[in-house]
Amino acid sequence: MRARLIAAAKASLIEVGYGRTTAVAVCARAGVTRGALFHHFQNFSELLAAALEEVCLGISARLAAARERHGPRLRITDLIDGFWDGIGDPEFKAVIEVWLAARNDPELTSGLQPVIRHFANLASPKENTELAADLRGNSEAIAFYRLMMEAMIGMALGKAVTPGSQSLGHEAAVIGLLKDIGIAKGL
Amino acid sequence: MRARLIAAAKASLIEVGYGRTTAVAVCARAGVTRGALFHHFQNFSELLAAALEEVCLGISARLAAARERHGPRLRITDLIDGFWDGIGDPEFKAVIEVWLAARNDPELTSGLQPVIRHFANLASPKENTELAADLRGNSEAIAFYRLMMEAMIGMALGKAVTPGSQSLGHEAAVIGLLKDIGIAKGL
DNA sequence: ACATAAACATACATTGGTGTATGTATGTAT
DNA sequence: ATACATACATACACCAATGTATGTTTATGT
Numbered sequence: 001m002r003a004r005l006i007a008a009a010k011a012s013l014i015e016v017g018y019g020r021t022t023a024v025a026v027c028a029r030a031g032v033t034r035g036a037l038f039h040h041f042q043n044f045s046e047l048l049a050a051a052l053e054e055v056c057l058g059i060s061a062r063l064a065a066a067r068e069r070h071g072p073r074l075r076i077t078d079l080i081d082g083f084w085d086g087i088g089d090p091e092f093k094a095v096i097e098v099w100l101a102a103r104n105d106p107e108l109t110s111g112l113q114p115v116i117r118h119f120a121n122l123a124s125p126k127e128n129t130e131l132a133a134d135l136r137g138n139s140e141a142i143a144f145y146r147l148m149m150e151a152m153i154g155m156a157l158g159k160a161v162t163p164g165s166q167s168l169g170h171e172a173a174v175i176g177l178l179k180d181i182g183i184a185k186g187l
Numbered sequence: 188m189r190a191r192l193i194a195a196a197k198a199s200l201i202e203v204g205y206g207r208t209t210a211v212a213v214c215a216r217a218g219v220t221r222g223a224l225f226h227h228f229q230n231f232s233e234l235l236a237a238a239l240e241e242v243c244l245g246i247s248a249r250l251a252a253a254r255e256r257h258g259p260r261l262r263i264t265d266l267i268d269g270f271w272d273g274i275g276d277p278e279f280k281a282v283i284e285v286w287l288a289a290r291n292d293p294e295l296t297s298g299l300q301p302v303i304r305h306f307a308n309l310a311s312p313k314e315n316t317e318l319a320a321d322l323r324g325n326s327e328a329i330a331f332y333r334l335m336m337e338a339m340i341g342m343a344l345g346k347a348v349t350p351g352s353q354s355l356g357h358e359a360a361v362i363g364l365l366k367d368i369g370i371a372k373g374l
Numbered sequence: 375a376c377a378t379a380a381a382c383a384t385a386c387a388t389t390g391g392t393g394t395a396t397g398t399a400t401g402t403a404t
Numbered sequence: 405a406t407a408c409a410t411a412c413a414t415a416c417a418c419c420a421a422t423g424t425a426t427g428t429t430t431a432t433g434t
Contacts, residue, residue: 143360150341173330
């Protein structure tokens with residue numbers, strides 16, 4: 001049942017956004033009452049944090065799968081595609097929304113802290129040894145990686161705020177340019 | 188009085204975020220009652236839209252001022268600095284938050300539509316003739332512009348979700364890399 | 375001075391949200 | 405079979421939000 005609530009909260013976040021994801025709505029979606037919700041979670045924020053953790057795990061898994069597809073023969077273009085596979089996923093919108101909301105909600109923030117830390121570490125060349133190995137301690141590679149990530153996050157946000165749009169008009173151009181730059185720099 | 192309410196709403200959005208910007212809070216900040224608010228605005232969303240318009244006008248003005256500083260001698264590094272001056276402004280966080288919130292709030296969306304359209308046009312090489320002139324119809328320049336904007340928006344979001352941080356650790360590296368790339372491509 | 379409109383304040387209504395208290399059903403161990 | 409724990413449902417409490425109705429003050433025109 002706990003898993004059912006988490007799944008319902010996740011689906012709600014992704015489908016109707018943070019603002020419309022309420023205890024009432026999640027319970028309706030899961031087909032249980034709030035009594036059950038509050039039996040399993042101390043408060044609603046705790047459920048939200050668990051749901052977001054699911055979202056982040058899913059995205060992390062996509063990132064890991066992309067790197068596994070190529071193993072030690074990983075090329076920069078594969079790395080770019082892999083990261084865009086994760087960040088460009090519509091589910092990333094939930095990450096953006098909840099993280100922003102947590103900025104002014106101490107209860108939500110405290111529940112999210114481990115999730116945020118884990119995900120941030122995964123994205124940080126300082127903390128993620130696999131990623132650090134990919135970048136080989138090369139400051140130019142690290143700067144490029146940062147540029148790539150920021151551009152992808154920017155595009156994810158653009159998708160999140162654009163009604164009905166499954167993709168932005170310039171996605172391919174930006175991804176293509178990132179690949180050109182990566183190749184030109186011998187990364 | 189109307190202006191006072193708009194200024195209070197804008198300040199609230201920037202300071203405590205969208206989630207804590209309520210009619211009660213804005214009125215307290217403006218030193219008036221809700222009777223006055225609802226006299227001047229049909230509903231609260233209308234006030235929020237007006238406040239966000241103010242924010243967007245401020246950012247647009249910063250972008251315009253940057254281009255005026257250099258006139259026809261505008262170089263790519265100046266363009267990058269100018270854009271980062273606008274997008275990197277902490278006020279841009281309010282833009283992100285409200286746009287995201289509007290995705291699932293029809294009332295807010297309808298009030299924001301003209302603001303969004305105007306701002307999006309300003310950022311689009313298709314709609315902004317000055318920007319189009321800067322880019323000279325060069326598809327590589329346009330792709331680079333898009334990459335730059337997305338990276339800046341990504342960093343603005345990063346700043347928005349990072350507590351206490353006035354800047355990200357890798358801002359200078361990303362901006363520096365963008366400049367290098369722009370120069371290397373003869374843009 | 376009076377009448378009217380605009381601008382504001384106050385009090386109230388309604389709604390929708392989170393969470394609590396209590397009850398009931400189900401599962402498990404003895 | 406009984407006792408207890410767990411998992412769920414129901415009813416209720418409380419609060420904070422937006423918005424409405426009404427009253428009062430201020431500004432403006434004649």
